[in-house]
Amino acid sequence: MASNRATTASGNFVLTAETLNKALPKMHFTTQAVHADDFVSPHRAIAPAMHPAVNYRYARDPDELVEMENDDPNAPFDSHVYSRYTAPNSNRFEIVLKTLFHSDVVSYSSGLSAFHCMLVHLNPKRIFITEGYHGVHGVIDVVSRLSGVTKLTLDDIDQMGPGDMLHVETPLNPTGEARNLAYYKERARAVGAFLTVDSTFGPPPLQDPIELGADLVMHSGTKYIGGHSDMLCGIVVVHPDRVKEGWGEKLREDRLVLGSVMGSFEGWLGIRSLRTLHLRVTRQAQTTEALVSWLQKGVEDRNSIIGKVVSKVSHASLQKDALKEGWLQKQMPGGYGPVFSMWLRKPEHARRFASKLYVFQHAASLGGVESLVEWRAMSSKEEDPLVIRVSVGVEDLEDMKADFTQGFQALLDERS
Ligand SMILES: Cc1ncc(COP(=O)(O)O)c(C=O)c1O
Structure with a gap:
């Protein structure tokens, strides 16, 4: 041996x-x-x-003594010079990520710094993007002051050309609905544009945008990769063909000088988190599908407690056309994501709903083991005041249903 x-x-x-x-x-x-x-x-x-x-x-x-090399004979796989370059915990975190994503993965201090470095790397003249996380639009605004990059929508992709960046978030925040990545890859490939995907809401094992041809895939690792609401992190996965062209190395060189490296404590927490990624995400996705289906049935019965309070539910599992066409099951073989939204009938109900709940807590982020709701108007004045976003954790499905039921009833009881 x-x-x-x-x-x-x-x-x-x-x-x-x-x-x-x-x-x-x-x-x-x-x-x-x-x-x-x-x-x-x-x-x-x-x-x-x-x-x-x-x-x-x-x-x-x-x-x-060799420039930027520091091989430690007693730690052959764990040798470092300075932590803005590499460090033991973030390095070990990236080693697990590379195995799980079957390609090179670069870690960052946050999801937004991951997006920033992707944008700096591609340095496009135009970026095609619709909706998605508002912070990503903030990064584009900042970079546009330096590079003049202009923003167009996904409805404008007929104008797309070589070197443009097509950025697709899927599943989408806050509706939890998925977009057809095969279609966007085909459109980008036809004109020589780059496809980048924000896969934060579809972590492994739910979907693999790299397999569908995305050039770069980012995650706010703060959400499911971390999974315990205790670490900020971002990651970028590089398509194997782009790794061969040196993109992984270039991203690391840029990260070294931009300084957007993840902290050692976050690297340590991240390794702990990855051990259970598959267990957490699979369970969260399964519970979400069951919860969404239960809510949808309630919405269809106007006389039920759910139907009296909720008018609409959105989630990939309810995208009938996509399921009929078949691309959705193909692109999300591991499940449809642990985030969905519901529209309450009255704005005052939407504002007061979170305060009636016990299992679900009211907070801005998502992706942790704890179930959360957010009255979306808390994030932005432009959001529909009827929308509640739900992030499903790992608690028991029956307790979630019981919590929602007593919460809806408490709202209805307030009238009298
Ligand atoms: C889809 C999506 N992308 C990117 C981000 C930004 O990630 P971070 O907060 O880790 O910078 C978020 C944060 O909520 C997000 O939801």
Whole structure:
């Protein structure tokens, strides 16, 4: 067995990625999420260490001094120079991500810094985008002051040409409805434009925009990748063909000078989070589909408690045309996403609903293990005052239904 293993300079046996891949070449997502980084640390601790260090001692041997290299013979896979470049926790986090996404993944300090670096990298003259997270539009406004990039909508893509950036968020915030990525890829490919996807609401194992041909895919890792409402993070996944063209390296070079690197504590939390990504997201998506279907049935019965308060529900699982055409099931084989919206009948009900709930908490972000609702008017004056966005956590479905039912009843009781 020893021949399968590498040794450190001090003669210790160490596990390598190659050894692991050779022994178990067909490891599944859930196993990879727990073991993809086993080879990184020379320490015997089962859980990763937390390394806050910014700075790393150079070799003592003057013959080993090489610019921007600092190979530690006792930590062959965990050698660093300065943490704006690489650091143990974020590096280990990226190693797990690369295995799970089957391509190069660059981590960032937030979802918006990931989008910023994508935009800087492509440096388009025009970006085609409709709706989506408002902060992304804020980044475009800032960059447009420097580069003059202009913004057009997805309805304008007939005008798209070489080097333009087509940016599609799917599923979309706050409706949870999906967009047809195969269609947008075809349109971008036909004219030599770049397709970038914000897949925050469709994390693995729900959808894989890289497989559908996206050049770059970003996630606000703050949401499902982190999953516990305790870390800010962004990631960019690079299409394997673009990795060959050096895009991953270029993104890292830009990140080094722009300084939008993720913190070490977030890297450590991120590794903890990835271990359960598949379990959390699969359960959240399944619970969402059941909850949405229950609500939809209630909406269709005007005399039910739900029907008296809610007029409409939106979610990918209710996109009848897309399901009939078949692209939706194909593009989201793992489930339709843990976010949806509902329209209440009265604005005062929409404003007061969150204060009636116990399982669901009222907050701006989403994607954690805790179920959340947001009266969308809290995020922007332009939002429809009837809309409640729901982010489904990992609690029991029956408790969620019970919470909504007593919440709707409490609103109806307020009248008397
Ligand atoms: C779809 C989407 N993209 C990007 C972002 C920005 O991510 P972050 O808050 O991590 O910067 C968010 C945040 O809510 C989001 O919902």
